Amino acid sequence: MFFSLAGCAGAARGAKPASVDMPRRDINAVLRDHDRELMAIPGVSGVYVGLLDDKKTQCLRVIVARKTPELERKVPRRLEGYRVVIEETGPIRPLTKQN
Numbered sequence: 001m002f003f004s005l006a007g008c009a010g011a012a013r014g015a016k017p018a019s020v021d022m023p024r025r026d027i028n029a030v031l032r033d034h035d036r037e038l039m040a041i042p043g044v045s046g047v048y049v050g051l052l053d054d055k056k057t058q059c060l061r062v063i064v065a066r067k068t069p070e071l072e073r074k075v076p077r078r079l080e081g082y083r084v085v086i087e088e089t090g091p092i093r094p095l096t097k098q099n
Contacts, residue, residue, distance in 0.1 A: 023081035027058045030080045038062055041074050045092050052083060059083040065091050 023030070027049050038047045043064050050061035060082050062075050067088040076084055 025080060027060070027082055030082055031060055034060075034079050038075070041071070043068065043071050044075070045089070050085070050087075052085070057083075059085050061085050061087050063087050063089050063092070065089065 031047065031049055035047050038044055038060075041062075043066070044062055045065060046063040048061050048063070050059055051057060052059050060079055062084060064071055064086055065088070067086050071086060075086055078084060
């Protein structure tokens, strides 16, 4: 099926057209709906809502011990319009009890 977009007659002059990949739902709802599929990817240790490097734009962050080409292929770059960032943390271990 092929779709063609010609523009919006009601758009304000000079306004940028809405991105096809623009988020439509709250990022927390997106995370809730996709956290199990992301956590099912071998090598993924966690997922959370974070910020891009601009410290303003929300994204989904996927925590991995070691970033590999295979993980980069398996983890989606976007989910429902939000960027997905792979964050390499090294091994995550529980803290040991200190006396």
